[in-house]
Amino acid sequence: MQADEIEALFTRSDGSYAFARWGRPVAPVVFGVDDATLVVVKGALEAVMVLTGHQMAETDPELGSNFMMFFFRDWAELPEVTGMDRLVPELDTLIGKLQTAEANQYRLFRFDEDGAIKACFVFLRMDTHLSDVSAETLALSQVVQSVLLWSDLAFRETSPLAVAGETTILRPEIAALLRAAYDPVLPGMAQDASHALRLAARIGVAH
Known part of the structure; x- marks a missing residue:
C-alpha cells in the first residue's frame, strides 16, 4: 500500500489523522x-x-x-x-x-x-x-x-476481507498493514499524517 492509501484509512471525516493500536x-x-x-x-x-x-x-x-x-x-x-x-x-x-x-x-x-x-x-x-x-x-x-483505531470512513467502500475459494481471508494489503502497525519501532498512537509514511516504510521493510 502507498502512503496516501494508508493515510486515508486513518483520516477521519473531520479531516484529522488518528491512529492507535x-x-x-x-x-x-x-x-x-x-x-x-x-x-x-x-x-x-x-x-x-x-x-x-x-x-x-x-x-x-x-x-x-x-x-x-x-x-x-x-x-x-x-x-x-x-x-x-x-x-x-x-x-x-x-x-x-x-x-x-x-x-x-x-x-x-x-x-x-x-x-x-x-x-x-x-x-x-x-x-x-x-x-x-x-x-x-x-x-x-x-x-x-x-x-486498530481506523477512520470512521475506512472500509465503507471496500471490505478488509476477500474471498479465496470458499474461504474468507484478510486482504493481503490489510494483513501487511496490520503487521506494520504493530511493529515495536512505531508508536502506539499517532495524530500526524506523516505516520502513514512510516507505516508504508515498515511494509516495505517487511517485504
Missing part, C-alpha cells in the same frame, strides 16, 4: 452467542494476534475483560444488561441515535494515558444483513476493525 494484552469475552460461534470468534482473534505479534491474556488487571463483544437482536436490550450504563457513557442517548440510524454495529474504544487502546466494546445488532453473513466472515471483520 492496543497497548496491552487483549483479554476477550463474548456475549450472546452459542459455543460454536464463540470458538469462531476466538479463532479469528487468535489469528489476528498471531499476525500482529500482539498478546492475548485471560484477564486484564484493570478491567478484567478489555475486549467485549455483544451480540443481540435489538438496541433496546442493552439498557437491560447490568452495568451497561457504566460501561457506555450516555447510553440512552447513544441508543436513540443508533435506532434512528438503523445501525447494526457500534464500536467504543477506551485509551491509556499514552493514547494506545486499552479497551474495545463491540455491539452487533443481528439484523437481516448481519444474520446473512457467515460467522467466520463476521468475526474476522469485527476483530480487524477492533485491533
